Amino acid sequence: VMASMGQTAPAPSEAKCATTNCAAPVTSESCALDLGSAEAKAWIGVENPHRADVLTELRRSTVARVCTGRAGPRLRTQALLRFLADHSRSKDTVL
Numbered sequence: 865v866m867a868s869m870g871q872t873a874p875a876p877s878e879a880k881c882a883t884t885n886c887a888a889p890v891t892s893e894s895c896a897l898d899l900g901s902a903e904a905k906a907w908i909g910v911e912n913p914h915r916a917d918v919l920t921e922l923r924r925s926t927v928a929r930v931c932t933g934r935a936g937p938r939l940r941t942q943a944l945l946r947f948l949a950d951h952s953r954s955k956d957t958v959l
Contacts, residue, residue: 897942899949909933909940 897904908919909932919931932943939947 899942899946900953904942904946907942907946909943 897907906920906923908916908923910919911933913919923931929943929947933940934943938944
């Protein structure tokens with residue numbers, strides 16, 4: 865295709881693996897992380913919190929799904945996937 869356009873093919877570059885550090889604030893909702901890990905359970909989805917220490921303490925004090933970053937009808941992707949993973953795990957435990 866490049867030859868038909870009159871351009872030379874670029875030299876193949878070395879493949880680079882991108883690593884995602886989920887401990888840092890996540891700006892997008894795509895983060896490859898084990899949803900059953902302690903890090904995923906402690907994840908706070910509020911972007912740019914005014915007092916992050918209060919949210920961390922709230923998250924630690926309850927087992928409810930708080931601090932997911934949404935108050936509307938749809939959960940954020942990571943929060944929804946975490947809920948589905950927990951639900952699946954509980955169904956497997958009962959059966």
